[in-house]
Amino acid sequence: xxxxxxxxxxxxxxxxxxxxxxxxxxxxxxxxxxxxxxxxxxxxxxxxxxxxxxxxxxxxxxxxxxxxxxxxxxxxxxxxxxxxxxxxxxxxxxxxxxxxxxxxxxxxxxxxxxx
Amino acid sequence: xxxxxxxxxxxxxxxxxxxxxxxxxxxxxxxxxxxxxxxxxxxxxxxxxxxxxxxxxxxxxxxxxxxxxxxxxxxxxxxxxxxxxxxxxxxxxxxxxxxxxxxxxxxxxx
Numbered sequence: 001x002x003x004x005x006x007x008x009x010x011x012x013x014x015x016x017x018x019x020x021x022x023x024x025x026x027x028x029x030x031x032x033x034x035x036x037x038x039x040x041x042x043x044x045x046x047x048x049x050x051x052x053x054x055x056x057x058x059x060x061x062x063x064x065x066x067x068x069x070x071x072x073x074x075x076x077x078x079x080x081x082x083x084x085x086x087x088x089x090x091x092x093x094x095x096x097x098x099x100x101x102x103x104x105x106x107x108x109x110x111x112x113x114x115x
Numbered sequence: 116x117x118x119x120x121x122x123x124x125x126x127x128x129x130x131x132x133x134x135x136x137x138x139x140x141x142x143x144x145x146x147x148x149x150x151x152x153x154x155x156x157x158x159x160x161x162x163x164x165x166x167x168x169x170x171x172x173x174x175x176x177x178x179x180x181x182x183x184x185x186x187x188x189x190x191x192x193x194x195x196x197x198x199x200x201x202x203x204x205x206x207x208x209x210x211x212x213x214x215x216x217x218x219x220x221x222x223x224x225x
Contacts (some may be wrong), residue, residue, distance in 0.1 A: 031211055040124065042203060042217035043158070050211055058212065090157060094211075097163055101146050101207055106157040 003027065006091050006107035013078065013085060014115050021076045021110045023091030031102060032074035036060060037088040037109075046089075049074055078112060086114050119144070119206050121216030129224050134191040136219035138204030146207060147180055147187040152218070153200040161189075194223050 004025045013019045025032065034046040045058030049068040063082025068074055078085045089110045094102035120139045128134050138147060146165045150158040162171055164180035164187060171178045177190040191198055201218040 033211075033213075035215075040217065042121075043205075043215040045212060045214070048211055059214075098165070101148075101163060101165070102211055102213060103148070103160050103163065104150075104158070104213060105160070108157050 004091055004093055004105060004107035006089075006110050008110060009108070011110055011112045012115050013112060016080045018077055018079050019085075019112065021078070021089055021091075021112070023074045023076065023107060024072055025074075025091075025093045025105075025107075026072060027093055027095075027105065028071070029093035029095055029105070030071070031094045032068070033092040033094070033104065034058075034064070034066065034074070034076045035090045035092065037090055043090065046076065085112055087112060118142070119147075119204055119214060119216045121204055121219055123219055124217065125220045125222075127222045127224065128194050130196060131193050134194050134198070134221055136189050136202050136204075136221075138187045138189075138216055140185050140206065143184045144187075144206045145184075148205045148207070148213070149178060149187075149189055150203045150205060150215075151200050152203065156200075158203060191221075194221070196223050196225050199223050 007022045031050050033048040035043040044060050047066040049055035052071050065077045091107040092104040094104045097103050148163045149161040152158040168182045169180040175192045179188045201220045203215050203218045205213050205215040207213040
């Protein structure tokens with residue numbers, strides 16, 4: 001099956017702990033993204049990567065870090081500096097629909113909660 | 116990114132009634148996309164609109180892009196329980212940054 005796999009589905013973080021969310025895709029897409037979803041807040045962009053070994057900050061990058069060492073993988077680390085990490089995290093990849101237009105394909109998400 | 120405001124935030128309808136959600140921007144949008152997220156699920160791409168005044172239909176769903184490219188709407192005719200979910204509009208700029216509206220949660224009473 002082609003798609004985007006996020007793991008784990010549920011994750012718990014203790015105070016002061018870093019946690020890493022996994023995102024793998026076998027769609028051969030160049031671009032990948034991380035969004036955070038809070039109730040009533042829609043989706044907010046954390047980081048995105050257009051190609052391997054390159055990534056840019058989104059609108060709410062503080063307290064998060066990413067890496068893009070392989071085309072298939074785009075892990076997100078939620079650091080202890082992120083003071084309100086409880087949220088639903090969505091990973092996505094995209095294909096181009098034309099100039100400057102990307103169609104996003106989302107994974108099933110990871111729900112992160114703080115203990 | 117290009118900011119988009121979406122209204123209403125919630126809409127509850129009886130099955131068979133129509134539903135419309137609106138997406139507005141203070142600036143001209145290069146394009147508008149619509150996604151649907153079922154309860155407990157992830158967003159799924161529905162459609163993209165690019166041209167001024169563009170109208171596209173998918174069965175009972177009608178998507179419109181305003182003449183000034185500052186607003187868009189999604190209209191569902193005769194809602195069904197399968198239409199339940201949150202509908203998001205999103206617009207992209209020149210750098211892969213797709214900005215999402217806050218979504219409209221649709222619930223349908225059978």
